[in-house]
Amino acid sequence: MGIYDLMIKSKEIELSLDQIHFSQVNEDTLNQLLNEFKHFEALKKYDLPIDNKILLHGHTGCGKTATAKAIAKKLNKDIIILNLGGIVSSRLGETAKNVSNIFQKASRDKSVLFIDEFDFLGKLRDYDDKDSGEMKRLVNTVIQLIDYLSNDTLLIAATNHIEIIDKAVLRRFQLRLKFELPSRKELDSYYDELLNRYPEKLQDIERKYDISYAEAKDIIHREVKKLIIEWEEKKAQN
Template identity: 55%
Template sequence: MNLYNLIIQDKEEVSLNDVFLEPQNKQHFVQLIKEQTYSKELQEYGLPVNNKILLQGSSGCGKTMTAKAVANALGRNIIILNLSNIVSSRIGETSQNIKMIFDKAARERSVLFLDELDQIGKARGSDDKDVGEMRRLVNTLLQLIDYYPENALLLCATNHAEIIDTALLRRFQLKINYGMPSADFLDVFYDKILAEFPEDLKNIERKYGISFAEAKDHAFTVVKGNLIKKLEAGTVKE
């Protein structure tokens, strides 16, 4: 399997201000970026630099977008690896592929973003043989995280932290929770994404109790439907 086929290529430039984060979470990332920026100075005082971060919680609430924003703020490339795409029936091959990607990220001082970390946890336990093989894979990942250099940044994401091996969880210096946004927070989000449209297209029925990604899809679908109706009726001004 070609190493580069496993990496998700994404050149989207995102700033931290583009990500809808709870104030406490945003402050965590602001400090994380500053720690990376002043890592040498902090280390001179014997202070460790946080470089292994777990983003955990609801899907569609900005974990991947956050990782892109952090990489952009640091002026580094981001390597995105979805673990659901890399786990193969040959566990040895999977371990080798993960090691190559860790080595690449460390060598280039890239931001390494491992998505769906729980895939390793989920894969364990189907039968006795599989338990042994997956445990060896987890051990490989533990070693890679332990020896990941301080001048590189590792971000991992999961929707199901409760099923991840506890030994893995302990490796992360910072765990940041992503919950479903409140109605007020979603209103701010709706206002922002609808602001670019004419007034007669902004007035949509808003859904709540959903993620930012779902809210965006809902809003754009309704706006497109309303615009198409106007186009068909010939009421859209050029």
Template identity: 50%
Template sequence: MTYNTTFFESTEKYRLNDVFADDKISTQLALFLKEYNQRELLDKYNLPVSRKLLFFGPSGCGKTFAAQALASELDRKLITVNLTSIVSAKLGQTAQNLSNLFQKAKISKSILFLDEFDSLATIRERDSKESGEMRRVANAIIQLIDKLDKNILLIAATNQLQLIDHALIRRFEHKVEFTLPTNDLLDRYYENQLSNYPSRFQDIKRSYQISYAEAKVKVINEVKKMVLDEGEKINSIKNTNINEESH
């Protein structure tokens, strides 16, 4: 395989309560986890066990972190793959790349996290050659999902659900929508991030109607500015004292 895959093995054990999300998302993730952990009970009554989740919503709202948390909860390796990295210009090679990827996940009994899922499952029409290739890729993914090995848990994520073929969407038992956090959730997130710094650096101007990723960048930049300003003041005082002593 010529594409790059990222194997995420968390050194820190995340839990679902570490995921900043509204009650609806938390309930859906907890239900999936409960179902999989009690799969033997479901098998006893010939009830199917859900093994496929589709995360959708704006970038930076917690999709990747939720996948990491589920992997930690289940004590599984998370294989994270950006699907744009395995699209091949060679006709037909993309489908083979996907098949190899699913086989790798099967052997390692991993959770397979397909990011930017819309990059391979697009229904947007361009020229006939590309549309034909995309249809072949969509059909290949459908076949791989329909024959998903019991040792694989599949999570797909997209920022553009409207670009995904409905036949693919239907294959996922759980569809979890991640939205921009409410002000209350953002306040909790700000408090969590700011708790990593001394109290004198925690008074920042907070922005709302933004993603968690944007809020994290804001915290870092605001705290960094205060740290540098404090450093300048300390150095200025030191230089003043040195000059006074030299006289």
């Protein structure tokens, strides 16, 4: 594996934005973002910058990674996925260089750069004194890279712990979308959407609430598979 975890071509992304459940606030913000990129040249004539730095934060399993991929698909851009915590070298100086190389590649290709586990930058307090200097230099490097990111490149960062991210870094993001656990009504709508794909005899499944969309999907798949296996076993016994 290279300096980034994964690069996905836009045509290889299956899930689209209209298949993801958003709050009205998040949907409106994303529509504005997409329209700005759509009319990039018109805005450029008036020296108006694009809001090209967006932070997705909130509960795990609520669609942050899926959203980043779907945005790339909508914009017809390739996406580079970087797990920030996963590339930290034992020699921290190399980490700053690696991150710089990733930003440069994203800018050259006008890609979407998606940085997961972005809260890693806020964990300076967890490092020994001997490492803190290098970690601070890494944070400063990331700040500079964000500041000088080309306007036609989209940076999306995701975190489950926005509260521990360095405030100087947070200020660089023009847009912040909060992902929260879906309401009972939202989950019912999602359950209906999932279950309608199956025959009626497979739809009588107990629904759970106060969970994420990802958890709800896992429950449905697990219970549907269980029912199918039970019926297959009965058929085999007859």
